[in-house]
Amino acid sequence: MVLSYVYYEMKCHLLLAMIGAFAVMVVAQKQEGFISLDCGFPIEESPYSDPSTGLTFTSDSTFIQTGKSARIEKQLNQNFRKPYLTLRYFPEGKRNCYSLNVNRGTNYLISLTFIYGNYDDLNVYPNFDLYLGPDKWRRIDMEGRSNGTKEEIIHIPRKNSLDICLVRTGTTSPIISAIELRPLRNDTYVTHSGSLRRSFRVYLSNSEREVRFADDMYDRIWTPFFSSRFTQITTNLNINTSDTFEVPKAALSSAATPRNASAPFIISWKPIPSDAEVYLYLHFAEIQTLQANETREFDIIMKGVFNQSGITPPKLERLTVFSAVPLQCDLDGCRLELVRTPKSTLPPLINALEAYTIIEFPQLETNSSDVVAIKNIKATYRLSKISWQGDPCLPQELSWENLGCSYANISTPPRIISLNLSASGLTGSISPILQNLAHIQELDLSNNSLTGSVPKFLANIKSLSLINLSGNNLTGSVPQNLLDREKEGLVLKLEGNPELCKISSCNPKDKKELLVLVIAPIASVLIAIVVVGLFLVFRKKKVPLDVHAPPSLPVAYVGHSKHSEPSFFLEKDKVYLFRGSRNDK
Numbered sequence: 171m172v173l174s175y176v177y178y179e180m181k182c183h184l185l186l187a188m189i190g191a192f193a194v195m196v197v198a199q200k201q202e203g204f205i206s207l208d209c210g211f212p213i214e215e216s217p218y219s220d221p222s223t224g225l226t227f228t229s230d231s232t233f234i235q236t237g238k239s240a241r242i243e244k245q246l247n248q249n250f251r252k253p254y255l256t257l258r259y260f261p262e263g264k265r266n267c268y269s270l271n272v273n274r275g276t277n278y279l280i281s282l283t284f285i286y287g288n289y290d291d292l293n294v295y296p297n298f299d300l301y302l303g304p305d306k307w308r309r310i311d312m313e314g315r316s317n318g319t320k321e322e323i324i325h326i327p328r329k330n331s332l333d334i335c336l337v338r339t340g341t342t343s344p345i346i347s348a349i350e351l352r353p354l355r356n357d358t359y360v361t362h363s364g365s366l367r368r369s370f371r372v373y374l375s376n377s378e379r380e381v382r383f384a385d386d387m388y389d390r391i392w393t394p395f396f397s398s399r400f401t402q403i404t405t406n407l408n409i410n411t412s413d414t415f416e417v418p419k420a421a422l423s424s425a426a427t428p429r430n431a432s433a434p435f436i437i438s439w440k441p442i443p444s445d446a447e448v449y450l451y452l453h454f455a456e457i458q459t460l461q462a463n464e465t466r467e468f469d470i471i472m473k474g475v476f477n478q479s480g481i482t483p484p485k486l487e488r489l490t491v492f493s494a495v496p497l498q499c500d501l502d503g504c505r506l507e508l509v510r511t512p513k514s515t516l517p518p519l520i521n522a523l524e525a526y527t528i529i530e531f532p533q534l535e536t537n538s539s540d541v542v543a544i545k546n547i548k549a550t551y552r553l554s555k556i557s558w559q560g561d562p563c564l565p566q567e568l569s570w571e572n573l574g575c576s577y578a579n580i581s582t583p584p585r586i587i588s589l590n591l592s593a594s595g596l597t598g599s600i601s602p603i604l605q606n607l608a609h610i611q612e613l614d615l616s617n618n619s620l621t622g623s624v625p626k627f628l629a630n631i632k633s634l635s636l637i638n639l640s641g642n643n644l645t646g647s648v649p650q651n652l653l654d655r656e657k658e659g660l661v662l663k664l665e666g667n668p669e670l671c672k673i674s675s676c677n678p679k680d681k682k683e684l685l686v687l688v689i690a691p692i693a694s695v696l697i698a699i700v701v702v703g704l705f706l707v708f709r710k711k712k713v714p715l716d717v718h719a720p721p722s723l724p725v726a727y728v729g730h731s732k733h734s735e736p737s738f739f740l741e742k743d744k745v746y747l748f749r750g751s752r753n754d755k
């Protein structure tokens with residue numbers, strides 16, 4: 171007999187009707203490093219404590235400059251938790267991005283929730299693309315998903331900022347309801363390369379209660395899963411789970427065995443895509459009180475992939491069996507069997523399991539000092555260009571307007587090589603931040619209302635071949651070093667600045683004239699520097715843009731771990747490895 175259960179990508183019924191019934195005792199629970207954003211929620215009423223979990227949610231409005239707020243239809247309110255009642259939708263722009271501050275190198279559980287809820291009264295489910303930084307994460311097609319959908323990965327950011335972008339693909343506006351980030355331990359959910367995308371995370375129980383925070387200190391969501399072919403065992407006894415994986419007691423205190431005690435316990439599912447690399451985490455604890463003459467022992471088998479024999483779950487303690495190398499299932503899907511050994515008097519048992527597929531985010535972001543510089547320029551000149559969100563150069567087809575980038579290959583971060591802010595309403599002086607665009611070749615600031623002098627530092631940007639400052643209100647004289655660069659081939663456009671001292675008349679041989687002409691610019695340069703300095707100091711405090719990325723090249727991405735395969739025994743003999751049939755990469 172085959173106990174088969176197919177998960178076609180477990181649909182997440184964000185089911186919430188019953189959640190209210192569980193009083194949540196969470197006051198004392200830490201939420202260290204958690205980011206919980208309720209998209210579209212008014213900032214005036216933020217933060218608040220989600221009544222069903224005790225999680226502190228804040229409005230998303232300080233993490234994104236675009237989009238509009240909306241609410242799901244009133245009569246749907248009772249179906250969803252509070253953080254899912256509002257949403258942000260994006261009627262404008264091709265790409266809209268959240269920019270979040272994270273800790274580089276930390277393993278994060280990143281969960282996004284999308285609930286349409288007929289907010290616009292059009293009854294048209296949206297579809298759009300989701301990007302993580304420069305890489306496409308997934309197409310979100312909400313067709314028929316009246317209960318919404320969730321997308322979850324375990325990912326280690328390469329930088330201290332993380333862009334989550336929604337990209338319009340058709341006529342519908344992208345939407346998002348909630349963004350949740352939870353830091354995990356770095357010694358769990360380790361992959362050889364790439365990130366983990368959740369296929370499912372279940373605990374074997376015929377209840378309908380989702381287990382998450384505060385039962386799970388990392389706020390992993392454990393969905394109940396059961397079948398008529400299973401027999402349920404539960405316990406009220408305490409289970410020792412306080413180590414590495416920290417599977418919540420609530421998810422371990424029930425388990426399933428096959429109803430036919432001599433048949434194997436089988437779970438099957440189809441990973442997406444079917445040839446995806448799969449990581450599995452199986453959690454066991456003996457929760458039945460065994461008699462002296464009773465034993466439980468079984469083999470864990472995925473045909474052609476691995477065979478781990480002789481598993482005996484420890485009494486009231488968690489045992490986790492996981493794949494240290496990625497597994498590849500048949501084209502028909504994955505089929506996990508727990509097969510009772512001949513000496514066992516009891517059928518196999520399992521308490522909880524998690525399945526993931528590998529998802530790669532290979533593209534290196536734009537050079538981080540260029541990113542910091544251009545974000546600073548955006549803030550300094552208060553530019554509100556809708557395309558100026560997310561990575562400036564990537565993906566190429568969504569790169570920022572008015573910017574030019576150089577692209578080498580996927581493992582070389584792009585550089586910004588041109589900036590054209592012609593007729594962009596710029597005011598104030600020419601910002602020294604411009605010199606941080608160290609590879610810029612063409613700089614067009616023409617037709618604005620820039621004042622102050624032509625700064626000397628422009629001559630220090632060795633890569634520059636064209637500077638267009640015409641049509642502004644610049645004053646003073648042109649620095650000699652810039653004129654020298656012009657002789658070497660730099661194209662320098664200055665016409666249309668009525669107060670700017672013309673090049674020829676500014677370099678007289680006469681010393682008196684020189685003195686007059688030079689002192690004024692020095693004074694104005696000093697004033698400009700002070701003004702710009704003060705401006706920057708105050709601007710930085712006000713503008714919640716991420717300018718924390720270090721002004722260096724991003725470190726090479728080395729995947730999640732360098733573990734050599736067999737030496738990966740965590741917690742002494744309590745964690746087993748699946749030895750994959752595939753070779754270690």
Ligand SMILES: *[C@@H]1O[C@H](CO)[C@@H](O)[C@H](O)[C@H]1NC(C)=O
Binds near residue numbers: 314315317
């Ligand atoms: C939505 O959730 C409800 C309650 O769990 C369920 O009855 C219904 O089938 C779900 N709808 C869809 C489309 O999954």
Ligand SMILES: *[C@@H]1O[C@H](CO)[C@@H](O)[C@H](O)[C@H]1NC(C)=O
Binds near residue numbers: 410411412413
């Ligand atoms: C739980 O397990 C750990 C590790 O095996 C052990 O050190 C600890 O003493 C156990 N705690 C209890 C209460 O049994």
Ligand SMILES: *[C@@H]1O[C@H](CO)[C@@H](O)[C@H](O)[C@H]1NC(C)=O
Binds near residue numbers: 171430431432433434
């Ligand atoms: C129970 O499983 C065994 C082994 O797979 C099988 O031979 C037997 O027919 C099953 N019994 C029932 C009642 O299905």
Ligand SMILES: *[C@@H]1O[C@H](CO)[C@@H](O)[C@H](O)[C@H]1NC(C)=O
Binds near residue numbers: 461463464515
């Ligand atoms: C174990 O012993 C009990 C009596 O102590 C007996 O009823 C039971 O059948 C035995 N079970 C097995 C599997 O031998």
Ligand SMILES: *[C@@H]1O[C@H](CO)[C@@H](O)[C@H](O)[C@H]1NC(C)=O
Binds near residue numbers: 469471477478479
């Ligand atoms: C799994 O391994 C055990 C012992 O190594 C062996 O007895 C059993 O036949 C194997 N099962 C499969 C399906 O390969």
Ligand SMILES: *[C@@H]1O[C@H](CO)[C@@H](O)[C@H](O)[C@H]1NC(C)=O
Binds near residue numbers: 591614
């Ligand atoms: C900058 O853009 C304007 C129009 O948007 C264009 O006329 C001008 O040639 C551009 N400058 C450069 C250097 O390409």
Ligand SMILES: *[C@@H]1O[C@H](CO)[C@@H](O)[C@H](O)[C@H]1NC(C)=O
Binds near residue numbers: 614617638663
């Ligand atoms: C410089 O800007 C002016 C005004 O926008 C424009 O007419 C001119 O063509 C530009 N020159 C170059 C070389 O881009």
Ligand SMILES: *[C@@H]1O[C@H](CO)[C@@H](O)[C@H](O)[C@H]1NC(C)=O
Binds near residue numbers: 593617641
């Ligand atoms: C810049 O201004 C000049 C004069 O007003 C105008 O002829 C030209 O078209 C403008 N160029 C751009 C790029 O806006």
Ligand SMILES: *[C@@H]1O[C@H](CO)[C@@H](O)[C@H](O)[C@H]1NC(C)=O
Binds near residue numbers: 618619620641643
């Ligand atoms: C330059 O300044 C003058 C007076 O301050 C002003 O009338 C004029 O509009 C300005 N020109 C530009 C291009 O901003």
